[in-house]
Amino acid sequence: MDVLPLVALIAASAVVAGAARRTAVPAPLLLVGAGLIASYVPGVPDYHLDPHIVLPLILPPLLHTAALESSYLDLRANIRPVALLSVGYVLFATLAVGWLAYLLIPDLPLTAALVLGAVIAPPDAVAATAIARRVGLPSRITTILQGESLVNDATAITAFKVALAAAVGEGASWAGGVQEFLVAAVGGVGVGLLLMVPIHWLRTHLKEAMLQNTLSLLIPFVAYAAAEQVHASGVLAVVVVALYLGHRSWQVDFETRLQEAAVWKVVAFILESAVFALIGLQLPVVLKGLGEYSVGQAAWYAAGVFVFVVVARFAWSYPATYLPRAVSARIRRREGREGREGNDRDVGSVGDTDGTDGTDWRGPLIVSWAGMRGVVSLAIAFSIPLAMEDGGPFPARNLVLFLTFTTVIGTLVVQGLSLPWLIRVLKLPGRDAQAQTLAEAQAQNAASQAAEARLEELTRDERNRLPQPLQDRLSTVLERRRNSVWERLGQSNPVTGESADDTYRRLAREAIAAEREVFVRMRDERRIDDEMMRTLLRKLDLEEAAAYREVED
Known part of the structure; x- marks a missing residue:
């Protein structure tokens, strides 16, 4: 890709994402829509989604920043639902959606249908976190969805490799597939465990924040590449390292934390914006490759696959929620106790259950409906080879790409737009x-x-x-x-409506602004030089940061 189209993509997607912050529509939906429209504008270059770039260069930093912001303790408290969704559901969806697609689409080989199932099985980490931030999901549900999105890509990529090997004629057995999955999972976790302690030690012993944050930017790529080098899961390695570093972030100095938070926010914003815009921009590429399938046929198959994907998540979520409690008295006692304590526990404490005992039917409904797909599915789909082992074309490759694209768009639009409405209708208890x-x-x-x-x-x-x-x-x-x-x-100030704390911060900011103006004027008058002005302004910046608590958008 030339530099100019890349710069144009980043700039345009950032503008759309910034505009989305002023609307009630989640940014991913506007970005996908803008990409769809732009793909048909004359003069807009063709953007091809290269899986060799997306998987190793875009996925690791997105997973890293999501894991840094996740709670290791909350994930550990919810390990059972997270594991059932990130591993169990992805494998179930691969088989169920693949089998149903095989029955729906004439002449589609079962192996190719299973490849399709693996491609669209995992809800996307980017989509899950981006939507969840905007709709205000209850804390326990958000923890479960985020935990699922951190691990399910590893499951899906491994399942895809097994299905693809069978489809192209390399041969694959159930025993071999299970072995490959275990090797990838155990190896990825093992690489993460080996890297996390020395990386954290290095972070705490580097004395300059600039060097520490340079290391921070390299960490996800190093972890991913190290795991993939030994044929393990790079996704799991990135997640393990990031969870450990996030859990121990208090052990690095304050300057590093301030810079690191700002740096990763910018990185995540740029990457999330660009990847969702890329989804929309892929439409012409996908439509050109439909080949022997008419648009009407492809649309009918797309509707069927979309329904299969949605139904499969419901078919898994409710049994996975209630069956463990039905068969295990220990689980019933533990979760019943957590539910009762949740009503009296301070909001925000570890393991918060949002005041429920986990048996409320509304929770699995939201988890089922929040399974949006995203750019990872498209990246995996575009990595399907053009030819089989015998030299023949991969069966229905272009249709698989089209069905992946429509499933991603369908889940983002249908589920993404209706999720806030569904949460309001169900009146789920949020944070007090x-x-x-x-x-x-x-x-x-x-x-x-x-x-x-x-x-x-x-x-x-x-x-x-x-x-x-x-x-x-x-x-x-x-x-x-x-x-x-x-x-x-x-109580608030009766005149301004501000609390005393708000008034204090406002006055502090005005006073600091007055000082800042003096420093700039003295620099302009050549009474101090630029280096001294920057030193003085940095001190004011730190004071202003201390005076104002961070407010998450």
């Missing part, structure tokens, strides 16, 4: 903002008390004596930090 603020205030109060005790202990030592103004400033900062969260629970 008041209770969450109370939990935050209690945690901040305990931390501030520990900090005050430590300061008092240190200042009794003559070596740590400070002038009284500086010592008062330390105490004031701690008191302000403790009180700020409590003030969010209090």
